Amino acid sequence: MRTLDQPMRVLVVDDEPLARRGVIRRLAEHPDVIVVGEAEDSETARMQLTQLAPDLVFMDIEMPGISGLDVLRDVARDDRPLIVFLTAYEQFALGAFEVSALDYLLKPVDDLRFDEALSRSRQMLAQRRLARNLTQAPPENKAPFPDRFMVREGNRSVFVSAGEIEWVEAMGDYAGLHVKGKAYLLRETVHNLLEKLDPSRFVRIHRSTIVRVDLIADIKTLTNKDSLLRLLDGTPLRVSRSYSEALRDVLRSQR
Structure with a gap:
């Protein structure tokens, strides 16, 4: 698989500290990934989405107050990062795809499914960066x-x-x-x-x-x-x- 030219910047959002640590621990096994932040509630997640501009977000759907789905619905579609939702309930999958989520993982998270979601994220991020570069690069540099x-x-x-x-x-x-x-x-x-x-x-x-x-x-x-x-x-x-x-x-x- 082609590696990314730049590391993939990841934000982890979950109100359960144990769940956040589990995702961060798995991400630490991948040298092309950098965890740029973590959030335990929706308001912090909103702020970090704007400030950190991550490439990929692992987002819990059910959190106190505003749900993870609503956090992403408030972000313009073209400005949304890649999204992998975390949920304990499969019925939330439909809502996840309404906000163009790349994938959703059922808790407790299976290691193989986690790696599949991360691999898919790499592919999509590479495509995004390529499409962006094509619109910015002068013709002679192609x-x-x-x-x-x-x-x-x-x-x-x-x-x-x-x-x-x-x-x-x-x-x-x-x-x-x-x-x-x-x-x-x-x-x-x-x-x-x-x-x-x-x-x-x-x-x-x-x-x-x-x-x-x-x-x-x-x-x-x-x-x-x-x-x-x-x-x-x-x-x-x-x-x-x-x-x-x-x-x-x-x-x-x-x-």
Whole structure:
């Protein structure tokens, strides 16, 4: 996995000291993470969100007074950090996704689920920083990307222009490049291919799918918090909730 250029700055909010210490202890095992603050109530959390501007917040939902959900609802959507909610009750999950939470963890927190949430946060933060840098960096500073890829077609090799690729799907050890109704096999994983595609034009929407941004016709949210994306030619593609925030960031940067 690509590491972050800068440490991930984390704020931990929970009214239970033992729960806060448990999260901080787990975060201490990751050298690319810095805990910039902790809060035991909603008012302190509000103040630290403004003062510290963390990249990621582990936020308890149920706290005395104002809930963690209400704290985040008061923050403008574009200004919200990545959010992982902590809760003892699964019924709060729907409210968590209403404020675009990246994940929610049930107490007592499972170590594996915690690491999954942190890994997902790294991916989303990397996408956010990349999208932000693309809007700020002058054109001459942008890294060059391949103009075309050599693929197999029968017993011969042909070239596919990067600008003609409509979407990409994982096909075992290959990436399937979809171009004008045809699929060409490139001996490359989707993960590695993403590194070679211009991130202002292509975005990952699922662990096995990449799509060209300018071909997106519409996006519909599904009941399980995944989304269904439709391309201009009518092709339907599923957007995993794990990649929804990154997709929104790229679309906002293009607006």
